[in-house]
Amino acid sequence: MSKETVIEVSGLCNRFGRNSVHENLDLELYRGEILGVVGGSGTGKSVLLRSIVGLIRPKEGEVRLFGRNLLALPVAERSKLEQRLGVLFQGGALFSSLTVRENVALPLIEHAKLARRDAEELAEVKLALAGLAPHAGDLYPASLSGGMVKRAALARALALDPDVLFLDEPTAGLDPIGAADFDQLLLTLRNALGLTVFMVTHDLDSLWTACDRIAVLSQKRVLVADTPENVADYDDNWIQNYFNGPRGRAAYRAVQGN
Amino acid sequence: MEAAEPNIRREKTRTVLSGQWTLAHHRLLKQLLVRETPPEGGVVLGEISALDTAGATQLANWLGIERLERVLVEEEGLQPERKALLQTLLKALKREAPPKVESVSPVIEFLTLLGQQTEQLARHFWQLSGFVGLVLQSMFAILLRPSRWRVTALVNQIHQTGLNAVPIVALLTFLVGAVVAFLGATVLGEFGAEIYTVNLVAYSFLREFGVLLAAILLAGRTASAFTAQIGSMKANEELDALRTLGLNPVELLVIPRVLALLITLPLLTFVAVMSGLTGGALVALVSLDIPLGQYLGILADVPLKHYLVGLVKAPIFAFVVAVIGCMEGFRVSGSAESVGRHTTSSVVQSIFMVILLDAIAALFFMEMGW
Numbered sequence: 001m002s003k004e005t006v007i008e009v010s011g012l013c014n015r016f017g018r019n020s021v022h023e024n025l026d027l028e029l030y031r032g033e034i035l036g037v038v039g040g041s042g043t044g045k046s047v048l049l050r051s052i053v054g055l056i057r058p059k060e061g062e063v064r065l066f067g068r069n070l071l072a073l074p075v076a077e078r079s080k081l082e083q084r085l086g087v088l089f090q091g092g093a094l095f096s097s098l099t100v101r102e103n104v105a106l107p108l109i110e111h112a113k114l115a116r117r118d119a120e121e122l123a124e125v126k127l128a129l130a131g132l133a134p135h136a137g138d139l140y141p142a143s144l145s146g147g148m149v150k151r152a153a154l155a156r157a158l159a160l161d162p163d164v165l166f167l168d169e170p171t172a173g174l175d176p177i178g179a180a181d182f183d184q185l186l187l188t189l190r191n192a193l194g195l196t197v198f199m200v201t202h203d204l205d206s207l208w209t210a211c212d213r214i215a216v217l218s219q220k221r222v223l224v225a226d227t228p229e230n231v232a233d234y235d236d237n238w239i240q241n242y243f244n245g246p247r248g249r250a251a252y253r254a255v256q257g258n
Numbered sequence: 259m260e261a262a263e264p265n266i267r268r269e270k271t272r273t274v275l276s277g278q279w280t281l282a283h284h285r286l287l288k289q290l291l292v293r294e295t296p297p298e299g300g301v302v303l304g305e306i307s308a309l310d311t312a313g314a315t316q317l318a319n320w321l322g323i324e325r326l327e328r329v330l331v332e333e334e335g336l337q338p339e340r341k342a343l344l345q346t347l348l349k350a351l352k353r354e355a356p357p358k359v360e361s362v363s364p365v366i367e368f369l370t371l372l373g374q375q376t377e378q379l380a381r382h383f384w385q386l387s388g389f390v391g392l393v394l395q396s397m398f399a400i401l402l403r404p405s406r407w408r409v410t411a412l413v414n415q416i417h418q419t420g421l422n423a424v425p426i427v428a429l430l431t432f433l434v435g436a437v438v439a440f441l442g443a444t445v446l447g448e449f450g451a452e453i454y455t456v457n458l459v460a461y462s463f464l465r466e467f468g469v470l471l472a473a474i475l476l477a478g479r480t481a482s483a484f485t486a487q488i489g490s491m492k493a494n495e496e497l498d499a500l501r502t503l504g505l506n507p508v509e510l511l512v513i514p515r516v517l518a519l520l521i522t523l524p525l526l527t528f529v530a531v532m533s534g535l536t537g538g539a540l541v542a543l544v545s546l547d548i549p550l551g552q553y554l555g556i557l558a559d560v561p562l563k564h565y566l567v568g569l570v571k572a573p574i575f576a577f578v579v580a581v582i583g584c585m586e587g588f589r590v591s592g593s594a595e596s597v598g599r600h601t602t603s604s605v606v607q608s609i610f611m612v613i614l615l616d617a618i619a620a621l622f623f624m625e626m627g628w
Contacts, residue, residue: 185346193311
């Protein structure tokens, strides 16, 4: 399989005041793969995601999306490039003044220039794909449960059928059945649309089921980025505790059983 | 990447779909699918060069869900991942359609709205009086037990709502004082009674403007802050956290704020009166040639009761502003948008209540001859 690089992070440094989060971080994301990003609390997983999508300007280093530096582009081109990205934020980040359906329809109306009726019809399909009940489209985000917020946010991230999908702890707060459905949905979409996925997660089941590669953030850089099996065998104390602790082993056995 | 437009080609026994069935071609696809009737014979999907969920949805709507299902079973040239996408989509589409909302006549709708609003208003006043009762009850309960006084919180609130508000209150009332003096000079000058400008400024500020302006500024500056502070805590479930820790949010958050305003508004009223009189004095000195000594002499003849009539309203206004600000904070539900809505509502309500009470008080004092 030829590896086409979609995202290339090189020499990334992020510092907040005196606190340094990333030093010389390198990472590559290839087309069509699902990359799981793991790391202890405070290792800057979300910060890495935010620097890749251009929300944080790194102190040093460069992030190239489809071979181009997002932060150096003129506004119009940057917007065009951003439309190829879909982001699912940790807290959902749904617009609280819009209904769930309008949340999903917004990018379709603004960017794909669809008529409102078409956009809402398509939004309804995306909501169904994400596994939301039919009446949920009319609700406002404030009245959704945590799991429903996740699904609605996923539907919005998928609205424009993006090339690259960024997920920040997508299965946190979902029940195990919902989380398993989510993994399957992710795999289906990836296979059918050639989606590239960057997923920050702590869900060991997700890591084993869905991810092609896992990148471990530790010591302010990517310690290792490889297939789940190779990462689990990597000789590092934290990684061994993570993957071969009781929960890690249980998740691995579950995948082997299938 | 070539942008092959979506196309439908009819052959003898079958219909071949090709091109890119994607979001980018949404409009073209829509036109195409309106023109073409769904075919009777076999359908070939294998030549479609790109397919995303938007295109797949249009395909499913055109062919119909059951038809597409049959096509998927028969079709052999279709890539397995496309098949999976279409099957996932079909599964999603097969859920029951969202229930249609029945249309209601505008008259009924208007009456419903009117009824809802009226009920809401009544409920709101009911809540407000309940909240006032709750605050008074907890206040008296705490007053008797000095160990439960929260002096630090109280001092902090006094600092924020009182001391920090002094510059803006002083500046604003100074300007209004000057404006009133100009007004007096213009109107009274026609009767050759410029000297009564001093009385005009003195009476208006001592009785009304001092306390009214201070209270309105406090309503805008502090009631909104109270609502936003307590409201964002409510939205963040912090109030629930307090309750589960066995702490009383009213005692912890509301009482210090109410007490702080009860203390600061009389003080701010004093600042406002002094600053208004200074503004008047400046105008009197500069444009009416009334020397400061004479100005002060006239002020000294104004009976004290006018100042007291103004000052006695301060604690009432303070209580109303603080209670409305805090209550709106408690009424916030969930979202950040709700915090904004209730903040606006608290400012509008507290200014409305302050002016309403002031009007009632003016009527009362006039009837009493005070």
